[in-house]
Amino acid sequence: MNNDNNMTSTKRLLAISDIHGHQDGLMRLLHEAAYDPSRDQLLLLGDYIDADNPVSWGTLEVVRELVSQGAIAIPGNQELKLVALSKRHRDRGRLTGQQRHYVRWINSLPLCIIDHEILFVHAGLRPGIPLREQSVRDMTEIREDFYTYPLRHLASLIDGDESNRSKPLWRRIMFGHTPTSKLGAAPGDIWTDGRRIGIDTGAKHGQRLTLLDVREGITYSCPTEPGYRSGECSQGIARGVKSPALP
Secondary structure, three states: OOEEEEEOOOOEEEEEEOOOOHHHHHHHHHHHHOOOOOOOEEEEOOOOOOOHHHHHHHHHHHHHHHOOOOOOOOOOHHHHHHHHHHHHHHHHHOOHHHHHHHHHHOOOOOEEEEEEEEEEEOOOOOOOOOOOOOOOHHHOOOOOOHHOOOHHHHHHHHHHHHHHHHOOOOOEEEOOOOHHHHHHOOOOOOOOOOOEEEEOOOOOHEEEEEEEOOOEEEEEEEOOOOOOOOOOOEEEOOOOOOOOOOO
């Protein structure tokens, strides 16, 4: 599995994370945003499925198709959980062709993406560890040790990271994994403190699934509570995402 995908682009930059099987919502939001793979760069930040729910695995096919059209995907802890689950099935002689197919694809994905001076990762980074030495587990599973780390100290670590020494490649971190309602945002809203931007708006927990236009700070979101209609989409602005005042 690759460590990063460093890219530069003048395209519109769209990001979404923690879909958790809501593929209908994903496609509705792309439609609402008038997504065009020839003009836009789509970044998918992991947890497309719930590994314990095979019904959700079909979302991987949707993501694979988007990647074939030019999107970039990274794995979340749920995809790596599916890899581990498939290994146990293989060891017991119960691995299906579908699981083998998914495992090969998941293992080919980069762990992070750098674009527009933002590092995109599923869960976050371990403070004090250089980017190139970050563990797979931290990048896909870390929670409190990342998002509660003092902002002033985090800013110094980011700016001093060896990957930023010749020129600043990334100054902010965009992540999913932890619902923004646990970070202090209103349920369904994007959260940011200037250096960290959380975009898991709680689709798994019956809140909302959100697609973010990173450069403009425009959000496209839909509800995901039981019985939801993905046509109930709304558009808004995520404050502090477009032009942050960096500490």
